[in-house]
Amino acid sequence: MERKNFLKTVAFISLAPALFLAACKEKSKEVADEKKQTYTCPMHPQIVQDKPGTCPICGMDLVPFDKNNKDASLVLGASQIALGNITTMVVGSGALSNFKQLNGKLATNPENTAVISSRVPGRIEALYVKETGVKVHKGQPLYKIYSEQLASLQQEYLLAVAQVRQFPDDARFQQIEKAARQKLSLYDQSDAQIHQLIQSGKANPYVVYPATASGYVAEVTVTEGQYISEGGAVMRLEGYTQLWVEADVYPSEASSVAVGQSVKVVVSGWENEPQMMTVQFIAPSFQSGSQLLQIRGTIPNPDNRWQAGLQANVLIPVKSKGNIISLPVDAVIRDGKGAHVWVEKDKGKFEPRKVKTGMENFDSVEITEGLKEGESVVVSGAYLLYSEYILKKGADPLTSI
The missing domain is CATH 2.40.420.20 (conserved putative lor/sdh protein from methanococcus maripaludis s2 fold)
Structure with missing residues (x-):
């Protein structure tokens, strides 16, 4: 028994220095690790290294x-x-x-669109405006037409005027003259043109027609020398002093919009100049080929700064x-x-x-x-x-x- 205890003591004494040395080395390693500098990527903090270098993800210096x-x-x-x-x-x-943002765009207001049509059948002798985009003022000459039908009506009126002059007391001739004058008026012959006809005493098949409205030429549908029927379109004018705003609404958002509601419109490029608009129309059915409803309103267009087709955002207020x-x-x-x-x-x-x-x-x-x-x-x-x-x-x- 004493021999066994003696051997244990001897073994412990011989191993003690080695254990002490190993513990010191471990402690030194921990201290070294604590003092050791580490590096990371500013953009990817999961990258950690113990020496300088570059990030393997973005290439930035650690x-x-x-x-x-x-x-x-x-x-x-x-x-x-x-x-x-x-x-x-x-x-x-x-x-x-909060606001719900709807995607929309500006569109031409058809209420400001006018179609210039020929009141008489004939041949277009001259077009005074041939290009689209040109501004036209009301009363400005647009085209000259050759019309045998109008020449016949002029001749009929001159005959009625001559009869009234010869028989001033005859009520029947006065009625005929009045009816002939009315026909010329219905064909857009002004009082000045009728007076000039009386002064010249000669029918003129060439008649110049002026613009009946102001606007910008959006389409010219005839050319010089072309024959046109009564009521045929000559050109289309559009006004841009007001524009429509059309926006798409998902069915889930339809309950937050109502006719008469005031909303805010932000035109792309003019974010600092939002416009207030009243919702005037909500489509009763989905647009063709989609599950979207459309709302519409009108905004002013000062100095024609905006053009139809521009993108616009409609902001619908949500209960705060x-x-x-x-x-x-x-x-x-x-x-x-x-x-x-x-x-x-x-x-x-x-x-x-x-x-x-x-x-x-x-x-x-x-x-x-x-x-x-x-x-x-x-x-x-x-x-x-x-x-x-x-x-x-x-x-x-x-x-x-």
Whole structure:
């Protein structure tokens, strides 16, 4: 028994130095690991190396970071805050209005469209306006026509005038003259043209017709020398002082739109000049080949600044929510892991806070969870804090929350 104890003692004494040496080496290795510098990618914090290099994903140079720093907050000096334009606001509750955005476009208003048609059959001798896009004023000469039918009516009227002059007291001849004059008026012969006919005493088969409305020439449907029937279209004029706005509505959104409702229209390229419009029409059926309804309204077009076909967004107001916490959109940082904001805990000390969002419009977003009234939240410079955190910690803020 004593021999066995003696052997154990001898074995322990011989192994003790080796065990002590191994423990010292392990401890030295741990200290070395703690002091060893590590590097990460600013854009891909999952890339961690123990030496400088480039990111295998994006090729950016790796930056050093302290992997043993577990503090989730950032501390910045006054000069850093000023340089990064980091500003905060105290969270409070209030109302938040939202809009539903509908895709639309501008279209020509047919109420401002006029078709110039020939009142008599004949041959187009001259066209004074031949190009589309030309502005035409009411009363401006548009075309000259040769019409044997009109010449016959002129001759008939001259005969009636001669009979009235010869028999001024004959009521029957006066009625004939009045009826012949009425026929010429129905063929767009003005009083001045009829008076000139009387003065010349000779029928003229060549008649110049003026524009009956003002507008821009959208289409010319005849050419010089072409024969045209009575009522045949010569050209089409369009007015652009007002334009239609047509927008598509999904059936699920139709309940939020009503005739007479006031909506906002934003024309592409003129986002800073929104127009107010009243919904005048909602289509009773779907558009052909789609599951979309169409709404329509009219907006003014000062100085013809907009053209039919331009894209426009129609903003339908949605009932606002009250007594909610909301932040500017830029204050919330989102990625695949969720959304977070930066809260100022003390002067110059910022920490990330995971939040949940709700209703949102172009300027603000509702915070449904993660914040309470009275807290100070970063509203500008949040992305700079996000980048600074990755540079210093080598990890995404949401992984440390």
